[in-house]
Amino acid sequence: MAKAIREVYGTVLAELGETNKDIVVLDADLSGSTKTKIFGQAHPERFFNMGIAESDMVSTAAGLAAVGKIPFVNTFTVFLTTLGLIAARGQVCYGNLNVKFGGAYCGMSDALDGASHHALEDISAMRALPNMRVIVPSDAESTRWATKWAAENYGPVYLRLSRDVYPDLYAEGTKFELGRGAVVRDGTDVTVIACGLMVHKAMEAAESMAQKGVSVRVVDMYSIKPLDRELILKCADETGAIVTAEEHNIYGGLGSAVSEVLAYAGAGAPTEFVGIHDTFTGSGKYAQLLAKYGVDAAGVQAGIEKVLARKK
Amino acid sequence: MALSQQRERELTELCRRFRIDVLTAIHTAQSGHPGGSLSVCEILTLLYQQRMNIDAARPEDPDRDRLVLSKGHAAPMLYRNLIEKGFLPKDSMNTLRQTDSLLQGHPTNHTPGVEMPAGPLGLGLAAAQGMAMGLKLNGSPARVYAILGDGEQDEGSVWEAADSAPKYKLDNLCAVTDYNKVQLDGTTDEIMPLRDIEAKWRAFGWNVIRCDGHDLKALDAAFDQAESVKGVPTMIIADTVKGKGVSFMEGKAAWHGKAIDDDSFAIAMKELGGEA
Numbered sequence: 001m002a003k004a005i006r007e008v009y010g011t012v013l014a015e016l017g018e019t020n021k022d023i024v025v026l027d028a029d030l031s032g033s034t035k036t037k038i039f040g041q042a043h044p045e046r047f048f049n050m051g052i053a054e055s056d057m058v059s060t061a062a063g064l065a066a067v068g069k070i071p072f073v074n075t076f077t078v079f080l081t082t083l084g085l086i087a088a089r090g091q092v093c094y095g096n097l098n099v100k101f102g103g104a105y106c107g108m109s110d111a112l113d114g115a116s117h118h119a120l121e122d123i124s125a126m127r128a129l130p131n132m133r134v135i136v137p138s139d140a141e142s143t144r145w146a147t148k149w150a151a152e153n154y155g156p157v158y159l160r161l162s163r164d165v166y167p168d169l170y171a172e173g174t175k176f177e178l179g180r181g182a183v184v185r186d187g188t189d190v191t192v193i194a195c196g197l198m199v200h201k202a203m204e205a206a207e208s209m210a211q212k213g214v215s216v217r218v219v220d221m222y223s224i225k226p227l228d229r230e231l232i233l234k235c236a237d238e239t240g241a242i243v244t245a246e247e248h249n250i251y252g253g254l255g256s257a258v259s260e261v262l263a264y265a266g267a268g269a270p271t272e273f274v275g276i277h278d279t280f281t282g283s284g285k286y287a288q289l290l291a292k293y294g295v296d297a298a299g300v301q302a303g304i305e306k307v308l309a310r311k312k
Numbered sequence: 313m314a315l316s317q318q319r320e321r322e323l324t325e326l327c328r329r330f331r332i333d334v335l336t337a338i339h340t341a342q343s344g345h346p347g348g349s350l351s352v353c354e355i356l357t358l359l360y361q362q363r364m365n366i367d368a369a370r371p372e373d374p375d376r377d378r379l380v381l382s383k384g385h386a387a388p389m390l391y392r393n394l395i396e397k398g399f400l401p402k403d404s405m406n407t408l409r410q411t412d413s414l415l416q417g418h419p420t421n422h423t424p425g426v427e428m429p430a431g432p433l434g435l436g437l438a439a440a441q442g443m444a445m446g447l448k449l450n451g452s453p454a455r456v457y458a459i460l461g462d463g464e465q466d467e468g469s470v471w472e473a474a475d476s477a478p479k480y481k482l483d484n485l486c487a488v489t490d491y492n493k494v495q496l497d498g499t500t501d502e503i504m505p506l507r508d509i510e511a512k513w514r515a516f517g518w519n520v521i522r523c524d525g526h527d528l529k530a531l532d533a534a535f536d537q538a539e540s541v542k543g544v545p546t547m548i549i550a551d552t553v554k555g556k557g558v559s560f561m562e563g564k565a566a567w568h569g570k571a572i573d574d575d576s577f578a579i580a581m582k583e584l585g586g587e588a
Contacts, residue, residue, distance in 0.1 A: 087439075090429060
């Protein structure tokens with residue numbers, strides 16, 4: 001059953017806290033929204049509400065990690081990765097400390113609150129930090145895995161989470177691996193490499209294109225750092241055209257990361273970038289915003305058509 | 313236990329030698345921060361050489377005391393103290409700021425004995441707070457020290473931590489302000505007045521102690537008092553002199569972060585009884 005990503009995260013965190021007593025959770029006065037309240041209710045002695053003070057929260061987590069705790073820091077994605085960034089860089093990543101970042105409302109998922117609350121630069125910022133791993137879950141099962149993975153593996157991890165309900169994509173017990181992507185639909189004419197919500201939009205676009213006789217491969221690139229270079233190059237080789245799809249600025253995010261791999265290898269596959277084209281967004285209903293900014297199935301389809309026209 | 317006269321004399325002599333070695337390292341590197349390294353000398357030396365429960369033979373001891381040098385630019389004085397405690401090789405001091413040196417321009421926890429990276433100002437108090445929270449969860453008797461500059465308190469993040477540490481009743485946390493009243497561009501009064509710094513920390517709910525930051529006995533008594541207070545963190549406002557011990561550096565913003573030329577170095581060594 002489809003579930004809100006934040007709800008899954010909060011629930012899994014509370015479950016992990018049952019067995020792993022080193023897990024501590026910090027929030028910046030948004031625990032009702034980020035769903036870390038679930039952890040807070042289950043383990044009040046290991047839950048710290050730091051108030052609206054993101055820098056304080058992340059630095060405090062660095063200190064907790066330095067004495068052996070496994071802190072998860074939480075607030076809206078945009079605040080975590082801006083106000084929390086100096087401590088993420090200067091203490092957590094530079095010190096390679098065991099802090100986990102839960103960015104609760106990625107992309108435009110906090111739709112109605114508007115551009116101030118949309119996070120469209122976070123992947124770019126977080127993947128540029130040495131030692132940081134970046135994971136973007138795409139459904140409930142991958143969120144469960146990502147949260148558990150973060151808790152069980154040493155070092156800084158950024159989880160890009162959503163306020164929204166994502167449809168289920170993976171069966172219970174699916175094996176995920178950091179540094180790997182998953183081919184969630186096979187195809188031969190073009191590959192859409194997507195993350196998060198856009199995996200679902202890519203699946204819809206692939207279905208529409210199939211009716212036009214175009215065979216679209218869809219990759220869920222849930223591990224953005226480290227990135228599955230092998231899979232990207234295999235897709236470029238086998239399908240000859242790439243579309244990246246992300247609910248993020250086209251600068252610095254998944255599209256950029258994929259391009260770095262293609263450029264380095266001299267792969268030469270034409271690439272189209274579906275994402276937010278370097279603009280501030282606005283308030284509105286989520287579905288309407290996704291359509292307005294071209295990050296929906298129609299946007300992915302347009303990207304596929306453009307890249308196919310360029311394909312030699 | 314109060315500091316004996318004998319021990320005070322020994323520590324005073326260590327401070328003199330540390331000042332010489334720190335200035336020598338900064339002179340050798342032709343880069344670094346003499347002013348704030350000299351002002352924090354007694355604070356760091358008393359903590360590392362007298363009070364803190366740390367042992368280079370057991371660097372991972374979960375119950376060791378921790379110190380976060382939030383004013384990371386005073387790193388040379390931290391390194392000199394760590395050398396004395398056996399965490400770093402004796403001959404490493406003059407590799408300060410050199411490529412591949414253990415002694416980075418600003419501290420990192422990759423250096424033995426250093427507990428937390430520092431450099432961007434305003435972040436160390438919150439990290440020390442996190443340590444204090446974690447140690448309490450662990451049931452550890454260890455104490456945590458955070459050493460702040462005064463200019464650093466321009467940063468809003470300092471006041472975020474000022475707000476949160478009393479909430480968590482962190483009586484195992486003791487912060488010290490190296491109150492030398494000079495920052496990079498000028499005096500704190502010129503650049504960003506701190507106004508009543510004692511009243512500010514008190515208003516945030518801290519146990520506040522004021523003392524002479526170059527008087528080892530006074531500092532020692534302040535740390536004793538901090539340990540005896542339950543339920544709240546302590547902030548020691550230690551009145552210090554920027555560039556303390558070298559007449560032409562004292563109170564001068566120009567010596568915040570400046571390479572020491574050969575002539576100035578020779579005068580400084582003469583004043584401190586060292587070799588140029």
